[in-house]
Amino acid sequence: MNFQERKKKILTALDDVESLTVFELAEILEASPATIRRDLGDIAEEGLLIRTHGGAMKMENPVLTGFSEKSGVNNPVKEQIAEKAASFVQDGDIIFLDCGSTVFQMCRFLKKKSIRVITNSLPILAELIDVPSIQINLIGGELNKARKAVHGDKAVQHINGYHAHKAFIGVDGLSTENGLTAHSEHESTITTAFIRNAGQVMLLCDASKIGKDSYVKFAELSAIHTLITNADAAKTTALQQSGLHVEIAG
Amino acid sequence: MNFQERKKKILTALDDVESLTVFELAEILEASPATIRRDLGDIAEEGLLIRTHGGAMKMENPVLTGFSEKSGVNNPVKEQIAEKAASFVQDGDIIFLDCGSTVFQMCRFLKKKSIRVITNSLPILAELIDVPSIQINLIGGELNKARKAVHGDKAVQHINGYHAHKAFIGVDGLSTENGLTAHSEHESTITTAFIRNAGQVMLLCDASKIGKDSYVKFAELSAIHTLITNADAAKTTALQQSGLHVEIAG
DNA sequence: TTACTTTTGATCAATATTAATCAATTTTGA
DNA sequence: TCAAAATTGATTAATATTGATCAAAAGTAA
Numbered sequence: 001m002n003f004q005e006r007k008k009k010i011l012t013a014l015d016d017v018e019s020l021t022v023f024e025l026a027e028i029l030e031a032s033p034a035t036i037r038r039d040l041g042d043i044a045e046e047g048l049l050i051r052t053h054g055g056a057m058k059m060e061n062p063v064l065t066g067f068s069e070k071s072g073v074n075n076p077v078k079e080q081i082a083e084k085a086a087s088f089v090q091d092g093d094i095i096f097l098d099c100g101s102t103v104f105q106m107c108r109f110l111k112k113k114s115i116r117v118i119t120n121s122l123p124i125l126a127e128l129i130d131v132p133s134i135q136i137n138l139i140g141g142e143l144n145k146a147r148k149a150v151h152g153d154k155a156v157q158h159i160n161g162y163h164a165h166k167a168f169i170g171v172d173g174l175s176t177e178n179g180l181t182a183h184s185e186h187e188s189t190i191t192t193a194f195i196r197n198a199g200q201v202m203l204l205c206d207a208s209k210i211g212k213d214s215y216v217k218f219a220e221l222s223a224i225h226t227l228i229t230n231a232d233a234a235k236t237t238a239l240q241q242s243g244l245h246v247e248i249a250g
Numbered sequence: 251m252n253f254q255e256r257k258k259k260i261l262t263a264l265d266d267v268e269s270l271t272v273f274e275l276a277e278i279l280e281a282s283p284a285t286i287r288r289d290l291g292d293i294a295e296e297g298l299l300i301r302t303h304g305g306a307m308k309m310e311n312p313v314l315t316g317f318s319e320k321s322g323v324n325n326p327v328k329e330q331i332a333e334k335a336a337s338f339v340q341d342g343d344i345i346f347l348d349c350g351s352t353v354f355q356m357c358r359f360l361k362k363k364s365i366r367v368i369t370n371s372l373p374i375l376a377e378l379i380d381v382p383s384i385q386i387n388l389i390g391g392e393l394n395k396a397r398k399a400v401h402g403d404k405a406v407q408h409i410n411g412y413h414a415h416k417a418f419i420g421v422d423g424l425s426t427e428n429g430l431t432a433h434s435e436h437e438s439t440i441t442t443a444f445i446r447n448a449g450q451v452m453l454l455c456d457a458s459k460i461g462k463d464s465y466v467k468f469a470e471l472s473a474i475h476t477l478i479t480n481a482d483a484a485k486t487t488a489l490q491q492s493g494l495h496v497e498i499a500g
Numbered sequence: 501t502t503a504c505t506t507t508t509g510a511t512c513a514a515t516a517t518t519a520a521t522c523a524a525t526t527t528t529g530a
Numbered sequence: 531t532c533a534a535a536a537t538t539g540a541t542t543a544a545t546a547t548t549g550a551t552c553a554a555a556a557g558t559a560a
Contacts, residue, residue, distance in 0.1 A: 002527095003537085019255055022517080032539045037518070052252040053546065054517060122379075125372075129395055138400055140390020140408045145379055150388055154411060158390045161404060253547085272507080282549050287508070303556065304507065 006031065006039050014049060014058040021055035077230050077250075081204050082106040084249035085168055085228045088202060089113055093165045096194040097124050099149035099187070100170025102204040110134065118162055120150040120190055137162070144186065151186040159193040167198030173214035174205050176238050179221045181214035188218035200225045207231035210239070256281065256289050264299055264308040271305035327480045327500075331454050332356040334499035335418055335478045338452060339363055343415045346444040347374050349399040349437070350420025352454045360384065368412055370400040370440055387412070394436065401436040409443040417448030423464035424455050426488050429471045431464035438468035450475045457481035460489070 006029050013020060013028055020028075025036045044051035049059050081102055086109030089095060093113075097103055099121035107127040110117075117128060120139035128134050141155035169191050173181035180203070182188040195201050203224045210231050221242050228247045229236065236246045256279050263270060263278060270278075275286045294301035299308065331352055336359030339345060343363075347353055349371035357377040360367075367378060370389035378384050391405030419441050423431035430453070432438040445451050453474045460481050471492050478497045479486065486496045 034539055050254055052254040054252055057254050129393070136393040138388065138390050138393050140388050143379070143386040143388050154408065158404065284549055
């Protein structure tokens with residue numbers, strides 16, 4: 001049995017019971033306590049259960065309190081980009097936050113600011129709801145449970161009702177030929193709405209996506225004011241020659 | 251039993267009572283007073299209870315990290331009303347769910363239905379997001395962190411964009427003279443919007459609120475189609491004579 | 501205030517749990 | 531196919547938890 005299978009079984013087992021010991025789980029999964037401990041550590045890091053001394057406890061609301069986005073928490077590149085992006089946010093700003101994992105990483109660098117955040121991302125909502133200095137405006141519409149974000153026409157209408165100083169967005173691909181591209185149309189319509197209604201558009205994009213193209217072409221390069229990336233000069237010169245302002249993180 | 255479990259039990263115990271002594275807790279948790287003291291010290295440090303000489307006191311506004319709508323979970327009356335209310339929901343229904351604690355209790359009785367839920371309540375969102383048969387439409391707008399719900403003009407506009415088969419709402423006061431009354435205007439505008447856009451309006455209201463009036467008068471009795479309550483005939487006859495259909499829970 | 505009782509915090513020993521390490525095995529990728 | 535990487539389980543040293551004990555501190559009543 002592999003980690004994913006065990007993870008599923010552990011979480012299922014915790015649906016029924018309040019808590020389980022390492023040894024109980026070892027017996028249920030027919031694995032050694034050492035493996036269970038490693039698993040529990042990993043799953044707890046994802047925020048889907050609470051690690052206790054000797055076992056694990058069920059998480060009351062795993063969906064909103066713990067997230068797959070945390071998977072990127074130990075990605076130093078995304079973290080650097082996020083920190084650089086957050087440095088452009090000033091007290092008093094009204095900002096749009098998109099629902100990508102790099103944008104999500106900005107949260108921890110925003111907690112000391114006095115700002116208003118407009119977002120369609122539930123992880124961001126959960127992360128910032130406890131910060132008194134941040135006002136949250138939640139974008140309404142159909143909930144996409146897999147992405148833990150709100151999408152659809154209604155959401156676009158909602159965004160159109162606001163103007164923000166800055167929008168922080170992500171993409172799946174970025175190139176001089178095709179501009180901004182995304183995997184899914186649902187997300188690209190939201191991102192397009194953010195672009196349309198923001199004074200400044202900041203694109204957070206790690207080196208791996210530069211020069212790559214994805215499925216939906218949704219915006220020109222000129223729509224972006226600043227690209228924040230970890231890519232080196234070699235990769236960004238072409239973009240800069242197209243008039244894009246590039247900020248290197250790290 | 252480990253610290254996490256004891257912590258949960260201690261806080262749950264303090265939901266019901268104003269304060270508890272170290273020895274009472276030691277007996278409840280089957281742990282030594284020394285352990286309880288250590289626990290209380292740690293929990294107090296987190297700001298979730300107030301340490302007293304000899305025990306601990308409930309904290310009025312604990313900084314809840316999750317969205318669990320604890321109040322009312324062990325309230326059998328609210329549970330009965332919620333179960334009765336949920337029995338009116340059929341597969342295929344589109345329903346509005348208000349952000350009160352009794353309405354929240356409906357969630358556990360809705361999990362087996364195939365429905366679409368439109369709500370402004372984050373606890374309801376958190377509770378239902380994992381249910382595959384339930385589509386969620388989140389109402390957008392300004393987030394009220396204290397109430398863990400979305401309010402404001404934008405939210406009302408959002409609701410006006412939809413029509414639901416049924417709306418399940420709560421009130422703070424209900425009387426033949428003043429109709430429906432609420433503590434705050436923010437909530438009453440949302441409730442009014444639900445009433446306006448629903449085919450049937452179901453009001454969930456325990457006996458304690460019947461005959462009482464609150465601050466904001468926001469709807470006539472005639473706006474309600476069905477009152478679901480635990481009140482006995484003596485209290486409801488006047489309402490029934492005003493043409494209200496009453497369902498008794500329990 | 502003073503004498504008395506209760507509660508607390510510190511320390512300690514017993515026990516349980518964990519993290520780190522390593523060898524064996526399986527999986528992955530060339 | 532083979533070599534490299536990842537996963538697993540066993541071992542062991544390090545760490546955490548617990549309850550008991552007791553002196554110090556806090557509360558109580560005269």
